[in-house]
Amino acid sequence: MATYQEFIQQNEDRDGVRFSWNLWPSSRLEATRLVVPVSCLFTPLKERPDLPPVQYEPVLCSRANCKAVLNPLCQVDFRAKIWACNFCFQRNPFPPSYAGISDVNQPAELMPQFSTIEYIVQRGPPTPLIFLYVVDTCLEEEDLQALRESLQMSLSLLPPNALVGLITFGRMVQVHELSCEGIAKSYVFRGTKELSAKQIQEMLGLMKPAASGPQGRPVAPQDPSATCRFLQPVHKVDMNLTDLLGELQRDPWPVPQGKRPLRSTGIAMSIAVGLLEGTYPNTGARVMLFTGGPPTQGPGMVVGDELKTPIRSWHDITKDNARHLKKATKYYEALASRAAVNGHSIDIYACALDQTGLLEMKCLSNLTGGHISMGDSFNTSLFKQTFQRVFSKDYNGDFRMAFGGTLEVKTSRELKVSGAIGPCVSLNAKGPCVSENVSHSFPVTFFVHNAPIPQGGRGAIQFVTQYQHSNTQKRIRVTTIARNWADAQSQIQHIESSFDQEASAVIMARLGVFRAESEDGPDVLRWLDRQLIRLCQKFGQFNKDDPTSFKLSESLSLYPQFMFHLRRSPFLQVFNNSPDECSYYRHHFVRQDLTQSLIMIQPILYSYSFHGPPEPVLLDSGSILPDRILLMDTFFQLVIYHGETIAQWRKAGYQEQPEYENFKHLLVAPLDDAQEILQNRFPMPRYIDTEHGGSQARFLLSKVNPSQTHNNLYAWGQETGAPILTDDVSLQVFMDHLKKLAVSSAA
């Protein structure tokens, strides 16, 4: 390993892990002084085409409270057939099946290259995947039609044995029975009345009359025909369901002038959760909510049906003026934990021009590992392709999704988990539970124990992820990682060089976002700033009170810039973003892997011109030039911006003329690149093709560093770029302040 860069990259490729520090300070105090906590970004189910799963059970440490899995870091005594757990130092005999073990005949889990290994285990009968569609019918006919088509399309993407269910809602909630012949049958619930899971199951006829267990515990689905009328294998009900979806009517209840349609999203979700809870507890299942507007009645309502009362804004929220906010949030949180406990994840596909209450509902997805997708209409490619991509398949033809995942984190004695941020909910045991999507990652933060650190020893961490693979196999993936300890006093240089500024930026950003959920925006910004300043003070090289002397080492050089853009990002800036949008952005920010997260923090800007091949350029207003085409990727948006001149040429139609074929090529190049990005991105970004002066150009202008504004336009006086009409500070000003503060002795 030549550089830390390479080491880091290699580790990420192999284990899906990136640590903020790749050398760990040996004491808690020192760890605290490092400002950026010792933590990692972990992608539990990182796609590893090269990693063949093994077909046997993992070997566990026999200590009851350890249960660590045998891994390459364990010391093995091949002769005695004994291995020592590297976490608790318990000595364990190998199981009989390992009798043939020897130096030259090692099982895969002992080989260093298998620090991440996946076991396929047999745990009970395989349960099929479950997809429960929860569909809002209070849509415009166009939207509904598009949604119908998308749903019908999705049926063809499901494995034949997957169970599907359909719940539609508007003013009422309908649970459709799919097994019946002839007449389409559905159970209808009033949209305003909260029902307990037991009531729901009773009303759906899911309770066995006599067989209900003690305390009315939901009965296991012993009689599939009776209990699963609502969840049927796709291959059996394909036609039925297709017809059903085809005949899906708009909610027939009249919506008087000046009212919103009554939408019982809250009850619909509660029924969906209750239904699964009753029929398939602890089985991987996905509830997919498609909604076209905010819940307007019943528990979980976000806004009343009076159009004259607008849906809550940030302003209302800060003024504590959002009547339904707290109640609704609480309601959905309760639902989310129920779903999470049972290993069911909830997706939200919200398409509306106005807000749809994602702020309140986000926890449904956040806590259960579901997706959130937000769009303007179901009739857009944004939604259609996003939804399609949910069902994308991996190289094996399996969905890139897993179900009912449980992540356990085991650490050596010196370490302790302090928490995790991400699509998970704590099981109150050792680790979080997730219902997983392959690409999700989340940071786990560790505290360093005060326990004495064995000199030269290594700290180890083991992630044990149990999940149901999309091909219904139960799998356990074990990742074991070790890092060296370093004494912060003597080895500060080493520690500094082991700093992963990208990972750190993302981790700090997530911490910030996490705080923003519960704190005021400005407070979070101040906290971030303070952290940044402290970091600079700790690792910067400067003379006291001399800003100009301030320097950062290479391993930290980009970090302030990330922070600058983070401050301006929608994750922390609520201005210009509705609460729903913020929720949406944050949702994705806390679950994408490092690269994507970085893009979110600091969008990428490519410039296309006749002057050479496309090149990445600074995210700066200075990059906006008349003869360039810019392609900006903010993760959520993909903006193609035609400079003034280019736009004029395009308008003049030069690209149509054979002699200007090169211009045509120039125009097409960013489109192709954008297409490439679109191919792989989930959720689909908003694709914007705009030009100088176009209204949509605001997406670009709001992102770039406002190095030129109306304030300094004339002072700057250069030929470059386009001025941005903003009062925001530019990166330059930011850095100046940072240096000043970092070197200030007062700080």
Next chain:
Amino acid sequence: MNVNQQTPMASPYGQPQPGYGQPSYATLGGGYPDPYGPYNGPSTAYQPGAPPQGYSPYASFPSKAVAEIPVSDLSSPLDLGSARGPPTSAPPPVSTPQAYSHYTHGDTQNGPPPMNHPMAQPPVSQPYSQSAMNLSGPQSSYPQQYGAVPPMQQMTNQMSGMQISSGPPTSAGLGYAPRPSSQPLISNTYLAAAPPSYTQAPPPVSAAPSQPPPPSEPAAPQPYYGGHPALQQQQPFPSSAPLQSQPFPFQPQTPPVSQQQSFPPGPPSQQPFPNSASLPGPPPVSYADPHPTQQPFPPRGPPPTSQTGSFPPTSSPPAQYLGPQPPSQPGPPPYLSGPPPRGPMPPSSMSQQQANHLPPGSMQQPPQPGMQGGYPPQQNGECTWLPTSLLSPMRYGFYAVFSSSGAFGQPRGPQPGYGGPQYPMQQNYGAAPAPAPPPPAQKRLDPDSIPSPQASELPAVQKSRHRIDPDAIPSPIQVIEDDRANKSSEPFTTGVRGQAPPLVTTTFQVKDQGNASPRFIRCTAYNMPCTADMAKQSQVPLAAVIKPLATLPPDECPPYMVDHGEGGPIRCNRCKAYMCPYMQFIEGGRRFQCGFCSCVTEVPPHYFQHLDHTGKRVDCYDRPELSLGSYEFVATVDYCKNNKLPQPPSFVFFIDVSYNAVKSGMVNIVCQELKTLLDYLPRENPEVDSAVRVGFVTYNKVLHFYNVKSSLAQPQMMVVSDVSDMFLPLLDGFLVNVNDSRMVIESLLDQIPEMFADTRETETVFGPVIQAGLEALKAADCAGKLFVFHSSLPIAEAPGKLKNREDKKLVGTDKEKALFQPQSGFYSNLSKECVAQGCCVDLFLFPNQYIDVATLAVVPVSTGGSVYKYTYFQAETDRERFLNDLRRDVQKPMGFDAVMRVRTSTGIRATDFFGSFFMSNTTDVELAGLDCDKTVTVEFRHDDKLSEETGALMQCAVLYTSCSGQRRLRVHNMAVNCCSQLADLYRNCETDTIISFFSKYAYRSILNTPTKTVRDTLVNQCAQILACYRKNCASPSSAGQLILPECMKLLPVYLNCVLKSDVLLPGADVSLDDRAYLRQLVSCMDVSESHVFFYPRLLPLVKLDGGSLPMAVRNSEERLSKGGVYILETGLHLFLWVGANAQQELLSNIFGTPTFSQIDPNMTNLPDLDNPFSKRLREIIDSFRSQRSRYMKLMVVKQEDKTELIFKHFLCEDKSASGGASYVDFLCHMHKEIRQLLS
């Protein structure tokens, strides 16, 4: 008790014409008028029968004696009445004929039955006829008759107490007396004897029936017959006797004898005998002596003369009467011959007497005659229309001479005779064996002369039977037939104020000339008392039975539609009455004065019209609202809910698909039927599709709604399990137009039975079902009707859940009333909401066990809906009945979201309402739905004086939404006279309507009052009515006589039917559900339905050729002939009773098999045989069914089969298994009550 029904008879007759004569006779004949008519022809012979009347009086006398002695006398008196009548009549052949004629009337009443009887009793009947003939050969005949009669005795015994000598008889008696010299004598004797006897007798009767008889009535009577009765009877007699006896020493005498106490003579030997003996002659005489007062009766003779005048006319009627009385065949023929000879006169008097007396017994008749004598005047006073005689009969209706009861005992002889004779009579009518019969009748008539023979003859007979002759008491059949004969030919015009319409049993045409047709409104009294005091005194209920949307026969024009333009209908400013013929235009037509409140209102310019010289508007006859009693206004938007024109109504079908419902086949049948039925939804214009939209729901423990939107390929089912908080799961696609969604609907109806074929769900809900329908209508913003097909007690956890509370132990206790009340207030509240939305609920029940109709029916009853109950529903046997009901229910024209208001002229006020509706205040009757079969009964009370000049006006306005969604106002106007004389009131009453009112009143009262109290109240009120009449309108006469107003002579028999009905007097096998069901059913019945419900129609199936129906027979087992086949119709049930000895030809004509034993008792339809008889029979059955709002399943009852018990239950003149009194017994009881009131 000698019941002289003749009077009643007379009245009917009188009204018609001959009535007078008849009426007088009628006293005897009672309801027989018609028969008389026919008899008249042959009557001559019968007239002789008239003499029997004389006899009857005699009988009465003797009866008295007898009566006193044995309780059995009671029966005997009756018997005597009838029996004697004939015999006595026999003697007075010529003169008697008239009397006979009366009798004949009576007979005719009997007559109908006779028809049957003849069949059954051929042999006997002949003798009877002879007996009837007895008149000619009286005594001898009597014996025979008696012999035959025996069965009657029991009846008569009971009756005996009650000798019903109609008021008329007395008068008639007088009148008669003169005519038939013999009669007078008899009458005298009778009078003498009769009064005492009557007096005594009645008590005995009452006592007898009430006391000993009551317990084991049948037994009691028998004992009596046996002579033992004496003992038992004695007791009663004593008690009762004393009262009555007062006049007569006899009573004292009787005491000595023990039972016969009242009459020493009687007592010694068998009471009856003595009586009879006395009847013949001696007794009467003796009686006469004792009762100087009675002597007046003799005057009868004279009166007769006067009456004669009347009689002549009556003669014909008498004939009819005779018919009845003559029950003995002779009657009829005699009548024919008789009437002519003496002409009306003698017969009339005689007849009256006879009729009246006859029943009581020839013995009593004499007294009656006296009475009649008195009556005639009364009659005159009463009936302006009819000859005095007619009237008299009316009034005289029934004089019951208790003492005479003894005599009646003799009459028993006659009764038997009657029974036989009457039938024979009828037969005679048919066959005209007249000649022979007449003689006997004459004998009767000749009481005086006959007495001796009778005495000799009668004694034996009487001894055997101490009874009142059932034939002698007022016969409903006779009344009905008379009315039919007299009133069906000419259209009834409503222009004359206060004119009572023909009976409901009569087919007639109506011409609207300013008052509402009786098809829309029937009043209890067409001459209202002017003051509250009078009303209170008479106790006659003032009520109107209103059927606002009644369907009219095709030959009558439905109410015209009137449009007064945008301003809406023109109304009085103050009381808001609508423009009607009673509005008086003044000031040249610029204003009009309201007939109701006298307020003057400006005529709007667009409505102005000049007046002609009479003060009428020139356009009077161009405008329905100025010239007709019934019409409709087009309502403007002001009359609509929320000031919005209404939507067309919707029908929602709720089908129970629980296990029971599916298993019984109901679900399948309903679904199959609906497919075709939906094409026949109500519409106003046959050319256009119905505007009614439909929706479907099935349910068990949960509800399944169906989306049948036309755009769907398949219906969609939406299950709502949240029954605790019902809501409508869908809007669009739930209520659809049938034609648009036909394919989907058919597919749905095909699939429903399949879907639930294997259901295991047994629990059902009910409250949520209604709630769902209500929500559906609310959501659609329209009125409508819910059809709920429900199978079991709703025990599933849901609002409106019920528990089984059937507890037979509570029946008869004070807590019984709770069983008729709903279990909880839930349904009452729900029904309020339903009414507010115009949601009418029709409930079809298919219970296998207790289902709590009392609670489930709350909503239907409050919303103007109907309840249908098919207990133990089985697809094969009940399918047709159910489907016909369903078809009719779906198709029948109806209005929705209706509000009815009855306005009256100052002085009276509508105070109480009965029917299926809801009232949120005291004046507005709110009906979520109002169909063509529903009636609302309104009771009026005085709040001021009425004036005779202006009469009393009422206007019933019903605002409703038609089935096409049009808002309309139907207005019915009715004006009746007002009177300051009670007599006028009694002359213009309608008994059927009164009974209808009473039944509704009583059936509602049991909700809050112990059943027994209700029954007592009813009896008491009737007694008061009759006592008031007796006191104020009838001529003075012996207290022992029962005198009934002609118009009300059937009041006792009908009242008895009400009292005996399952609701008020349940038998052991009558479930609580049945009672609750009937209770609500009766509340909205119209008069014709309630009439047949309480007094079923019993037709003998003899010759069915021709378009007319055979004459009905009275509802008594005695009228059934073993050799006959009868059809009985109650409006809910239809029976075909087959006598064990029915002729083979008859059987093969009907059933296709000549063998009795091969008849399948389970058939519900007669085989389709190709012979005229079968065809005609099936035609008749079909016509019966079409007349009723509910389909009647045919039940074939073979004599002595198990099912005969059910059938017998409907023979309402007999004792009922549940302890209901027989007609005769009850009459006695009534008489006693009246007497108590009078004393």
